[in-house]
Amino acid sequence: MSSHQISVTINGEEHTREVEARLLLVHFIREELGLTGTHIGCDTTSCGACTVLLNGVPAKSCTVFAVAADGAEVTTVEGLGNGGLHPVQQGFTEKHGLQCGFCTPGMMLTSKALLDENPDPSEAEIRWGISGNLCRCTGYVNIVKAVQRASELMKENSDG
Amino acid sequence: MAECRGLGHSVQRKEDARFIRGQGRYIDDIKLPGMLYLDIARSPYAHAKITRIHEDTAMAVDGVAAVITGKTLEGFKLAWMPTLMSDQQMVLPVDTVKYQAQEVAAIVATSRYAAADGAAALEVDYDPLPVVVDPHEALKPGATKVRDDKESNHIFHWEHGDADGTEAALAGCDTVVEQKMHLPRIHVASIETCGCVASWNPVEGHLTLYLTTQAPHAIRTVVALVTAHLGLAEHKIRVISPDIGGGFGGKVPVYPGYVLATAASVVTGKPVKWVEDRSENLQADSFARDYHITATLGSRNGKVTALKLDTIADHGYSDAAANPSKFPAGLYHIATGSYDLENAHVSVDGVYTNKPPGGIAYRCSFRVTEAVHAIERMVDLLARENGEDPADFRLRNFIKPEQFPYQSALGWEYDSGNYGAALEKAMDMIGYQDLRAEQAERRARGQLMGIGISSFTEIVGAGPSKTFDILGIKMFDSAEIRIHPTGKAIARFGTKSQGQGHETTYAQIIAEELGIPPEDIQVEEGDTDTAPYGLGTYASRSTPTAGAAASIASRKIREKARKIAAHLLEADEADLVWEQGKFHVKGSPDRAKTIQDIAFAAYTNHPQGMEAGLEAISYYDPPNLTFPFGSYICCVDIDRGTGQVKIRRFVAVDDCGVRINPMIVDGQIHGGLTMGIAPALLEEISYDADGNITGGNFMEYLVPTAMETPHWELGETVTPSPHHPIGAKGVGESATVGAPPAVVNAVVDALWHLGVRHMEIPMTPARVWNVLNEHGAAATR
Numbered sequence: 001m002s003s004h005q006i007s008v009t010i011n012g013e014e015h016t017r018e019v020e021a022r023l024l025l026v027h028f029i030r031e032e033l034g035l036t037g038t039h040i041g042c043d044t045t046s047c048g049a050c051t052v053l054l055n056g057v058p059a060k061s062c063t064v065f066a067v068a069a070d071g072a073e074v075t076t077v078e079g080l081g082n083g084g085l086h087p088v089q090q091g092f093t094e095k096h097g098l099q100c101g102f103c104t105p106g107m108m109l110t111s112k113a114l115l116d117e118n119p120d121p122s123e124a125e126i127r128w129g130i131s132g133n134l135c136r137c138t139g140y141v142n143i144v145k146a147v148q149r150a151s152e153l154m155k156e157n158s159d160g
Numbered sequence: 161m162a163e164c165r166g167l168g169h170s171v172q173r174k175e176d177a178r179f180i181r182g183q184g185r186y187i188d189d190i191k192l193p194g195m196l197y198l199d200i201a202r203s204p205y206a207h208a209k210i211t212r213i214h215e216d217t218a219m220a221v222d223g224v225a226a227v228i229t230g231k232t233l234e235g236f237k238l239a240w241m242p243t244l245m246s247d248q249q250m251v252l253p254v255d256t257v258k259y260q261a262q263e264v265a266a267i268v269a270t271s272r273y274a275a276a277d278g279a280a281a282l283e284v285d286y287d288p289l290p291v292v293v294d295p296h297e298a299l300k301p302g303a304t305k306v307r308d309d310k311e312s313n314h315i316f317h318w319e320h321g322d323a324d325g326t327e328a329a330l331a332g333c334d335t336v337v338e339q340k341m342h343l344p345r346i347h348v349a350s351i352e353t354c355g356c357v358a359s360w361n362p363v364e365g366h367l368t369l370y371l372t373t374q375a376p377h378a379i380r381t382v383v384a385l386v387t388a389h390l391g392l393a394e395h396k397i398r399v400i401s402p403d404i405g406g407g408f409g410g411k412v413p414v415y416p417g418y419v420l421a422t423a424a425s426v427v428t429g430k431p432v433k434w435v436e437d438r439s440e441n442l443q444a445d446s447f448a449r450d451y452h453i454t455a456t457l458g459s460r461n462g463k464v465t466a467l468k469l470d471t472i473a474d475h476g477y478s479d480a481a482a483n484p485s486k487f488p489a490g491l492y493h494i495a496t497g498s499y500d501l502e503n504a505h506v507s508v509d510g511v512y513t514n515k516p517p518g519g520i521a522y523r524c525s526f527r528v529t530e531a532v533h534a535i536e537r538m539v540d541l542l543a544r545e546n547g548e549d550p551a552d553f554r555l556r557n558f559i560k561p562e563q564f565p566y567q568s569a570l571g572w573e574y575d576s577g578n579y580g581a582a583l584e585k586a587m588d589m590i591g592y593q594d595l596r597a598e599q600a601e602r603r604a605r606g607q608l609m610g611i612g613i614s615s616f617t618e619i620v621g622a623g624p625s626k627t628f629d630i631l632g633i634k635m636f637d638s639a640e641i642r643i644h645p646t647g648k649a650i651a652r653f654g655t656k657s658q659g660q661g662h663e664t665t666y667a668q669i670i671a672e673e674l675g676i677p678p679e680d681i682q683v684e685e686g687d688t689d690t691a692p693y694g695l696g697t698y699a700s701r702s703t704p705t706a707g708a709a710a711s712i713a714s715r716k717i718r719e720k721a722r723k724i725a726a727h728l729l730e731a732d733e734a735d736l737v738w739e740q741g742k743f744h745v746k747g748s749p750d751r752a753k754t755i756q757d758i759a760f761a762a763y764t765n766h767p768q769g770m771e772a773g774l775e776a777i778s779y780y781d782p783p784n785l786t787f788p789f790g791s792y793i794c795c796v797d798i799d800r801g802t803g804q805v806k807i808r809r810f811v812a813v814d815d816c817g818v819r820i821n822p823m824i825v826d827g828q829i830h831g832g833l834t835m836g837i838a839p840a841l842l843e844e845i846s847y848d849a850d851g852n853i854t855g856g857n858f859m860e861y862l863v864p865t866a867m868e869t870p871h872w873e874l875g876e877t878v879t880p881s882p883h884h885p886i887g888a889k890g891v892g893e894s895a896t897v898g899a900p901p902a903v904v905n906a907v908v909d910a911l912w913h914l915g916v917r918h919m920e921i922p923m924t925p926a927r928v929w930n931v932l933n934e935h936g937a938a939a940t941r
């Protein structure tokens with residue numbers, strides 16, 4: 001199996017490692033770096049539990065080779081708050097947007113990217129935006145509310 | 161005193177702090193030093209003789225340390241394991257596989273990838289055998305026999321109720337409807353799959369099992385029983401159930417992978433991790449439902465009189481259902497539902513087929529969903545046959561509030577209910593009469609709009625020890641509470657949350673009873689070394705059992721606190737008055753001691769002759785089950801061109817008795833409703849005639865996304881349970897039980913004028929379009 005040296009910046013910190021060509025980014029993050037907040041929920045790129053931000057864009061890290069992330073900037077749930085809590089994390093807590101918490105990291109990163117692009121999304125836009133992430137617990141209503149709350153908080157922050 | 165935020169407060173969840181930071185600790189996050197990884201090679205055939213397993217082909221792969229086969233296990237008498245329903249199930253086959261994707265061999269390796277490589281490389285020779293997939297075929301004489309150790313494919317016949325009386329009553333009815341319906345195989349598909357890390361310490365003869373289990377204590381006992389001949393003993397087995405990424409019943413069974421990881425740890429002397437893929441999870445883990453029901457319901461003078469259900473239950477190749485031991489068809493005999501009817505009879509025949517075993521929950525315990533589906537479909541049909549609106553027909557036939565406690569024809573004592581109030585509230589919320597008018601108008605314009613009702617009665621909180629046990633272990637549950645000197649507390653339970661928020665709600669119950677704020681109470685579950693014994697979390701039983709235990713243990717603590725307070729206040733115990741969080745002397749509210757003062761005194765200044773400390777434990781044996789209920793109304797629009805059913809509105813009025821944390825209750829209902837519409841519209845695990853699974857991954861097994869899920873509209877009524885210490889009933893599963901027939905009734909309602917009387921589920925666009933087409937109503941261009 002061929003191996004390659006890669007450097008990936010994760011949550012602002014650069015990591016250089018020798019990896020197998022076939023190593024998936026999600027395993028690089030979870031097993032090599034021990035950042036276990038990124039989860040795995042399927043084997044067909046369907047659930048979004050593994051979602052991270054790859055150069056700011058949501059990506060299902062189970063379907064990206066680690067070598068393909070060479071030189072990239074990756075944000076995982078561990079880097080979302082940057083010390084404190086990101087408005088999305090606050091929104092999910094306040095609005096009961098999570099139950100078992102397994103889909104939550106992926107759901108929050110997708111939501112963050114959505115809000116970065118569209119700070120004031122409608123309910124329909126939120127539902128469409130998170131439709132690549134499955135949640136089996138919440139029935140989505142409170143996730144929608146959580147994203148709306150996060151949108152409010154982000155506006156308050158930028159106004160304040 | 162600061163408000164203690166006990167019952168009825170939407171306290172924010174304590175568990176969220178770690179989850180939103182990615183600091184939950186789920187099974188796959190556990191990594192022990194020197195840990196090996198296990199993967200499983202699976203059968204491509206639904207029925208085949210294994211003629212040879214070429215272990216060397218896997219051993220040749222870099223990093224592979226061991227290959228375990230059925231023959232290896234046979235040497236330890238572990239090739240088979242018992243099921244909860246007195247059947248047995250293979251851990252690994254010694255010579256024959258019985259379903260596609262069945263475990264054939266375990267590959268243990270130094271890395272996840274090497275184990276997968278080993279499983280892929282393993283060559284196995286098979287001789288395919290004839291396959292039987294349809295349970296009706298399986299019952300015919302001369303059918304392919306699934307199990308070599310059994311006489312036939314018929315597993316059991318179970319019946320309940322008065323067969324003759326029901327036949328006679330049906331004969332006396334002026335209106336009788338009959339309908340066949342199939343509730344297909346579905347899978348809970350929690351977003352976290354199942355897995356374990358087994359760590360055997362040969363020096364101490366000690367096994368630690370990290371396990372995705374909803375019932376850690378019961379599992380420990382089962383492991384001790386099935387491995388006793390190998391020298392394992394229960395005090396040397398520690399089961400730890402870490403954070404669980406959704407359970408819904410799928411994490412109750414013992415899966416072969418757990419046993420294999422344990423065996424592999426014993427064989428290699430190293431910790432071994434097994435975590436299944438999603439496709440393995442859908443293809444091989446326990447399924448739910450698969451009931452083929454023939455239902456008959458009759459009325460006389462507009463009054464529902466008699467119900468008969470005959471049922472073929474497809475159990476796959478083993479009866480591995482997760483029911484209380486005395487109930488082979490679970491609580492299916494709740495089938496008379498919310499209606500006052502005198503005659504009922506239900507029967508179930510269990511059948512073997514070449515499919516995976518199961519018969520477990522899909523967010524509903526014990527076949528209640530099947531029962532509710534049958535009665536709610538039949539009541540709708542009967543209403544129409546009587547020429548009456550389904551809402552009016554229900555309102556007239558409900559058990560009336562004054563009839564509670566109500567003795568059902570099938571032997572249950574319903575604790576409390578007010579069914580009419582719930583339905584009327586739902587009708588108000590959705591604007592039922594206006595919707596009916598709109599429907600007539602749209603119909604005139606050729607549009608398909610339907611309104612469907614489901615007024616379900618649930619049966620949860622298993623259960624009273626006189627009838628409920630699992631393998632002889634009574635179905636109590638437990639709480640142990642210790643108050644520390646500074647007035648903070650730790651509370652441990654025999655249950656195990658999988659997202660329900662126990663760390664918060666249990667703390668609120670204790671807060672209510674003792675006046676200690678929830679944030680001062682640490683709640684723990686899931687470690688068999690520390691938590692008191694209990695049967696776990698499923699069947700909406702945590703609040704009815706362990707929640708009740710929390711109340712009772714708190715009240716025991718309060719009794720001791722009273723004695724300490726009397727000592728501190730130099731008053732007579734009988735003169736003390738409890739108000740939340742403190743005792744005061746009757747008539748002088750200022751002479752008071754808080755629970756925190758009392759806790760401190762319990763360790764520093766307790767009365768002579770009294771033991772120090774302030775703690776209590778309760779093993780709660782519920783006197784009865786609880787019977788949550790509700791009425792749901794679903795409004796759908798159907799696209800004549802595509803057959804797509806769109807849920808326009810869905811109103812759900814639930815009555816789960818007293819609500820501990822309304823925010824969490826609503827969340828449970830949202831999730832339950834979503835798992836209610838899923839089998840109605842999307843989900844099915846199906847097989848072709850050769851036993852090939854045709855819905856075994858997330859590309860084919862369609863879990864609802866935010867796009868298919870409507871904006872749920874919730875309402876509530878509150879009818880406390882008279883026998884539960886805080887009047888709560890349990891709510892986790894209600895919505896999953898109640899929702900599916902509301903959707904089916906809505907779709908049938910939309911198509912009724914075309915002559916459609918029934919729809920099977922899932923009502924996929926293809927299925928609906930075919931029905932439209934048959935009735936000449938599909939739009940063509």
Ligand code: FES
Pocket residue numbers: 039040041042043044045046047048049050051060061062063
């Ligand atoms: S793990 Fe399911 S999409 Fe990546």
Ligand code: FES
Pocket residue numbers: 097098099100101102103104134135136137138351405406659
């Ligand atoms: S919170 Fe459990 S899967 Fe979303």
